[in-house]
């Protein structure tokens with residue numbers, strides 16, 4: 001895997017902060033910490049890699065205030081830096097449930113970009129880093145980690161629910177269960193919620 005160092009990733013995040021400051025910077029740092037703490041207890045994961053993936057998963061927000069666009073912007077930016085494994089996380093982190101309609105927000109991508117994302121998801125089997133950042137993203141508030149159940153309810157209160165809500169909730173709870181088993185503990189203890 002070719003990733004930036006932690007210092008390199010922090011530099012990229014700081015540059016992005018100058019371009020588009022916001023709560024997403026704190027969220028990215030919380031997600032990185034959650035990912036690191038969980039990865040430290042997984043035999044097949046590297047905690048520093050997990051930290052870097054967490055820091056950069058939303059880096060597409062460097063381009064401004066966008067919705068689903070941020071995933072494709074992050075993907076392109078990190079590919080341009082030759083960080084292909086980090087680029088992949090930009091796309092996969094938003095889709096624990098592999099259906100483009102399950103995105104929490106507006107699709108502000110072009111038709112071509114949307115088709116690209118759909119086919120990328122169809123042709124990608126998630127590895128444990130994809131899954132770890134999907135989980136960490138859902139645990140991360142700008143200033144602290146929280147219970148996934150709280151985040152799920154909060155999103156539904158703000159955006160309403162549809163026919164994909166229950167399958168999505170099941171996917172998130174399955175992810176939590178997956179990492180509880182992998183770490184041999186309750187991940188809430190690891191991240192200190």
Ligand SMILES: [Fe+2]
Nearest residue numbers: 027057058137
């Ligand atoms: Fe995120």
